[in-house]
Amino acid sequence: MSADWKGAIDCDVHPHVPNIDALKKHMNEYWRETVEVRGITAFESVAYPPNAPITLRPDWRADKAKGRARADTDAGRTAAALMDRHGFAHSILNCLYAVQLIRDEHMAAAFCSAVNDWMRAEWLDRDPRYRASIVLPLQNPELAVEEIERCAADKRFVQVLALAMGEQPLGKSHFWPVWKAAEKHGLAIGIHAGSSYHHATTGSGWPSYYLEDYAAQSLAFHTQLGSFIAEGVFVKFPKLKLVLIESGVTWIGPYLWRLSKFWRGVRLEVPWIDRSPIEFVRDHVRLTIQPFDAPASGETVGRLMDQLQSDEMLLFASDFPHWQFDNDDMMPVGIDATLRKKILIDNPLATYARLV
Amino acid sequence: MPLDDPMGPAITTANGKGSAAPNRLAVIDGDIHPAVRSMADFKPYLSKRWWDHYETYGMRRKHGSSNGEPYPKSAPLACRRDAWPEEGGRPGSSLRLMQEQHLDAYGVEHGILGPLGNTGQGEMNLELSAAMCSATNDWQRDTFTRPEKRLKGGLVVPYEDGVASAKEIERCGADTDFGQVFLLTRSSEPLGSRRYWPIYEAAERYNLPIGFHVFGTSGHPVSGAGWPSYYIEEGAGHSTSCQTVVTSLVIEGVFERFPKLKVVMIEGGFAWAPALAFRLDKVFERLRSEVPHLKRRPSEYIRDHVYFTTQPMEEPDDRRHVLDIMDWIGWDKLLFASDYPHWDFDDPFRAFPAGVTTEQHRRIVAENGKSVFRLN
Numbered sequence: 001m002s003a004d005w006k007g008a009i010d011c012d013v014h015p016h017v018p019n020i021d022a023l024k025k026h027m028n029e030y031w032r033e034t035v036e037v038r039g040i041t042a043f044e045s046v047a048y049p050p051n052a053p054i055t056l057r058p059d060w061r062a063d064k065a066k067g068r069a070r071a072d073t074d075a076g077r078t079a080a081a082l083m084d085r086h087g088f089a090h091s092i093l094n095c096l097y098a099v100q101l102i103r104d105e106h107m108a109a110a111f112c113s114a115v116n117d118w119m120r121a122e123w124l125d126r127d128p129r130y131r132a133s134i135v136l137p138l139q140n141p142e143l144a145v146e147e148i149e150r151c152a153a154d155k156r157f158v159q160v161l162a163l164a165m166g167e168q169p170l171g172k173s174h175f176w177p178v179w180k181a182a183e184k185h186g187l188a189i190g191i192h193a194g195s196s197y198h199h200a201t202t203g204s205g206w207p208s209y210y211l212e213d214y215a216a217q218s219l220a221f222h223t224q225l226g227s228f229i230a231e232g233v234f235v236k237f238p239k240l241k242l243v244l245i246e247s248g249v250t251w252i253g254p255y256l257w258r259l260s261k262f263w264r265g266v267r268l269e270v271p272w273i274d275r276s277p278i279e280f281v282r283d284h285v286r287l288t289i290q291p292f293d294a295p296a297s298g299e300t301v302g303r304l305m306d307q308l309q310s311d312e313m314l315l316f317a318s319d320f321p322h323w324q325f326d327n328d329d330m331m332p333v334g335i336d337a338t339l340r341k342k343i344l345i346d347n348p349l350a351t352y353a354r355l356v
Numbered sequence: 357m358p359l360d361d362p363m364g365p366a367i368t369t370a371n372g373k374g375s376a377a378p379n380r381l382a383v384i385d386g387d388i389h390p391a392v393r394s395m396a397d398f399k400p401y402l403s404k405r406w407w408d409h410y411e412t413y414g415m416r417r418k419h420g421s422s423n424g425e426p427y428p429k430s431a432p433l434a435c436r437r438d439a440w441p442e443e444g445g446r447p448g449s450s451l452r453l454m455q456e457q458h459l460d461a462y463g464v465e466h467g468i469l470g471p472l473g474n475t476g477q478g479e480m481n482l483e484l485s486a487a488m489c490s491a492t493n494d495w496q497r498d499t500f501t502r503p504e505k506r507l508k509g510g511l512v513v514p515y516e517d518g519v520a521s522a523k524e525i526e527r528c529g530a531d532t533d534f535g536q537v538f539l540l541t542r543s544s545e546p547l548g549s550r551r552y553w554p555i556y557e558a559a560e561r562y563n564l565p566i567g568f569h570v571f572g573t574s575g576h577p578v579s580g581a582g583w584p585s586y587y588i589e590e591g592a593g594h595s596t597s598c599q600t601v602v603t604s605l606v607i608e609g610v611f612e613r614f615p616k617l618k619v620v621m622i623e624g625g626f627a628w629a630p631a632l633a634f635r636l637d638k639v640f641e642r643l644r645s646e647v648p649h650l651k652r653r654p655s656e657y658i659r660d661h662v663y664f665t666t667q668p669m670e671e672p673d674d675r676r677h678v679l680d681i682m683d684w685i686g687w688d689k690l691l692f693a694s695d696y697p698h699w700d701f702d703d704p705f706r707a708f709p710a711g712v713t714t715e716q717h718r719r720i721v722a723e724n725g726k727s728v729f730r731l732n
Binding site: 052053054164165166167168169170172195199200201202203204205206207208209210211212214215216218219220221222223224226227230231248250251253254255257258259260261262263265266267268269270278291292293294295303306307309323 | 430541542543544545546547548549574575576577578579580581582583584585586587588589591592593595596597599600601603604607608625627628630631632634635636637638639640642643645646647668670671672673674676677678680681699700
């Protein structure tokens with residue numbers, strides 16, 4: 001592949017917290033002691049089993065024989081694999097350390113702060129091309145707002161991060177103080193695939209296989225999108241941008257046709273929604289392109305892109321280090337040069353106000 | 357209506373009967389909802405023990421409401437305002453009105469019933485669930501399918517108890533009055549789980565398809581994202597539940613184990629299916645070592661085993677988009693359904709966008725159902 005990636009903005013890169021000691025450095029004495037006295041070893045979820053094929057591309061895995069750690073634990077190696085190799089302008093870090101699993105909201109806030117400060121020290125300070133999302137203790141919206149206020153002065157944070165599966169749908173007014181703070185600071189809201197596992201991962205309970213958990217992520221995005229629209233978040237906060245990260249793109253058109261048809265039928269229930277859901281999505285919602293959920297057929301992809309009825313909705317993402325593609329095949333077939341440039345550069349710039 | 361379709365929609369005359377144009381399609385309607393006038397209609401079909409139990413404790417499902425809905429509908433009982441019988445009772449409870457207003461008016465040759473409400477499905481007391489399901493099937497037969505041969509019953513089973521469900525299929529499955537086994541999408545565990553396999557084994561044996569109709573009370577929110585606030589979200593979310601069902605059936609290996617099984621996804625629309633198949637194929641490519649019981653790609657199982665009723669039709673601004681979807685699913689896999697007597701009713705002659713050819717329309721409305729539902 002000799003495709004030109006220069007200047008691209010990679011909107012989904014995952015730095016991996018190597019161990020709890022890395023976070024302890026960024027905790028106050030009380031929490032350091034808590035971690036030690038209570039024997040807390042980690043908060044890691046089952047979302048990415050370390051040896052599952054999807055979790056790490058083979059060339060980014062740890063290699064014990066060579067004494068090499070996994071590539072996503074190191075800012076330099078990650079930069080080499082992405083920004084150096086391809087000439088990307090920026091990589092946006094979405095740390096998936098599982099702070100969402102924590103039931104104690106104070107502990108969640110302490111771990112979020114530690115993760116955010118770890119990203120600053122070990123990633124953002126190491127390479128000026130990195131940008132990051134603020135990890136939030138959404139267990140308690142007040143604490144989440146405090147974390148935004150604590151981090152927002154650092155312009156390298158361009159987004160706040162939530163997972164697709166939490167306690168309750170993210171459009172509910174319970175979370176509005178958080179979205180208000182995000183809007184105030186020009187931070188996009190990123191919802192990433194993943195779960196707090198406070199609910200089963202499907203609407204019919206827990207499935208048998210990991211594959212089903214991963215597939216079910218897109219269904220949680222259906223719920224989140226419906227929630228943001230029906231609750232009127234975009235009416236209340238008209239400057240917000242919502243980015244749906246790591247769960248495909250081809251599901252959104254069909255869901256919006258259904259949602260918009262229902263809206264025509266039952267809009268008496270949500271009178272604050274003064275436009276079709278499709279219009280809100282075109283103005284406010286963006287999706288990252290990996291994993292791309294379509295066959296490798298240019299003709300089919302072309303038709304699917306037409307369903308979006310917009311060339312502004314898709315954002316480039318490598319989803320490093322997850323194994324979504326081989327070699328440098330990060331862009332699906334069937335994307336023409338004009339759309340490609342929008343996905344790589346223009347759309348991310350228009351989405352992340354703090355990038356420019 | 358398709359632009360090139362010479363057959364117009366039914367013309368309703370002053371007496372409520374449809375016109376009898378000789379070249380009208382003989383419609384197969386995959387989703388008609390019969391109803392009881394009141395719960396007393398079930399009494400003759402329940403033992404004293406279970407009637408007394410019902411009278412004393414009522415029904416208990418995993419949503420906590422004994423009367424009323426957690427997501428109130430946008431119309432009483434979510435029904436068409438013109439579907440309330442003059443003689444009283446709920447929409448769907450009058451065979452006479454159903455015949456006049458729907459079967460005759462639209463030239464329905466076969467209508468497949470899907471009983472909803474207090475049918476025993478999802479009831480937490482499994483013995484009560486089984487007794488109510490049996491009562492529902494017997495009532496359905498006496499009230500609808502025996503007097504009206506155009507109607508075929510939906511064999512309701514107490515699906516949270518797979519063994520009891522198989523027994524109910526044994527009890528009724530040989531009766532040609534039943535055209536499908538009827539389940540709801542929101543079950544307590546994903547529907548590919550082994551606890552439900554006795555249902556699939558029995559259905560396959562009796563050559564009955566499984567109809568998975570939206571709704572049900574799993575006790576879980578519609579997805580892992582939690583409980584939404586509004587009926588619009590609940591309604592739109594049914595397509596999400598359908599995807600949970602199809603994913604589970606495919607990935608847990610139901611179609612490997614029961615290769616002759618056919619399933620019909622009812623009232624969840626269909627436009628979601630290609631994106632789901634693309635997604636499952638993509639994930640399968642990477643994670644197939646976890647599911648070695650699957651011999652083919654997920655999309656291939658879907659293509660061979662899963663049918664979709666079309667109501668409520670998705671309506672994109674550009675109709676070519678839904679035509680692409682229908683193309684990808686396969687014109688042999690789509691089945692017309694009206695959802696009579698509910699408010700979001702689809703008309704067999706008006707629901708389909710221009711661009712659906714006469715032949716494609718004929719297959720969806722009058723042909724495909726013959727090889728799916730057990731219509732003799």
